[in-house]
Amino acid sequence: MSPSNIADALGRVRERIERAAISSGRDPRDVHLLAVSKTKSEDAIREAYAAGQRAFGENYAQELDTKARLLADLADLQWHFIGHLQSNKAKQVARVVSCVHTIDRAAIAHELAKRALPSQPISVFLEVNVAGESQKFGVAPSALGPLLDVVRAEPSLRLRGLMTMPPLGGDEVDLDLARRTFQDLVALRDEHGGPMLLPELSMGMSDDLEVAIACGATWVRVGTAIFGDRG
Numbered sequence: 125m126s127p128s129n130i131a132d133a134l135g136r137v138r139e140r141i142e143r144a145a146i147s148s149g150r151d152p153r154d155v156h157l158l159a160v161s162k163t164k165s166e167d168a169i170r171e172a173y174a175a176g177q178r179a180f181g182e183n184y185a186q187e188l189d190t191k192a193r194l195l196a197d198l199a200d201l202q203w204h205f206i207g208h209l210q211s212n213k214a215k216q217v218a219r220v221v222s223c224v225h226t227i228d229r230a231a232i233a234h235e236l237a238k239r240a241l242p243s244q245p246i247s248v249f250l251e252v253n254v255a256g257e258s259q260k261f262g263v264a265p266s267a268l269g270p271l272l273d274v275v276r277a278e279p280s281l282r283l284r285g286l287m288t289m290p291p292l293g294g295d296e297v298d299l300d301l302a303r304r305t306f307q308d309l310v311a312l313r314d315e316h317g318g319p320m321l322l323p324e325l326s327m328g329m330s331d332d333l334e335v336a337i338a339c340g341a342t343w344v345r346v347g348t349a350i351f352g353d354r355g
């Protein structure tokens with residue numbers, strides 16, 4: 125998308141978030157927008173930044189590293205990592221991010237914690253595979269309790285809450301499936317202490333953010349609706 129289109133698209137996404145929050149009786153300020161910029165250019169990110177966006181999500185460690193260098197002049201830009209994180213990339217990621225949404229095993233929590241400073245803790249979400257075998261990544265619901273304990277024991281990680289993705293369907297967006305997935309995540313959050321212990325929920329993307337907000341999302345991760353198709 126061209127620059128003015130990115131600003132316009134961002135405005136439309138903000139409106140969608142606000143409408144969805146209000147229609148489910150929530151304060152729109154409790155829903156944060158993560159702009160997912162994977163595969164998108166430095167210039168596209170600058171345009172979104174110029175339009176007021178500050179939190180950006182990337183999926184690949186190398187791409188994140190490159191963009192963080194190119195955009196180092198934007199001091200208050202926040203990077204979130206939302207891809208599958210490999211142990212040998214933890215160091216590279218820890219150097220630049222304020223938040224990781226995809227902690228799904230103890231080894232990666234330890235690796236990340238080792239690279240972060242207790243004075244500058246990294247916020248984390250545990251990615252839960254609520255949909256079962258059709259999803260590749262995420263901790264199984266039965267293993268969530270022990271993984272929460274692992275993360276809580278790391279002083280350089282700050283536990284925010286849970287994250288999930290609905291199973292990939294075909295070409296059609298399946299909002300009922302998305303709703304069931306998000307409701308399952310909320311139920312798991314309630315089983316593990318509720319919003320007091322796990323205040324944040326990272327769920328909802330371009331096509332299903334309204335459903336996610338109705339279910340209680342506090343972070344929606346939106347790429348296509350802001351930056352256009354990834355081709």
Ligand SMILES: *Cc1c(COP(=O)(O)O)cnc(C)c1O
Pocket residue numbers: 160162183206207289329330331345346347348349
């Ligand atoms: C790519 C991606 C998104 C954004 O998806 P869109 O459909 O483009 O909004 C959100 N979350 C994760 C984990 C992603 O990988």
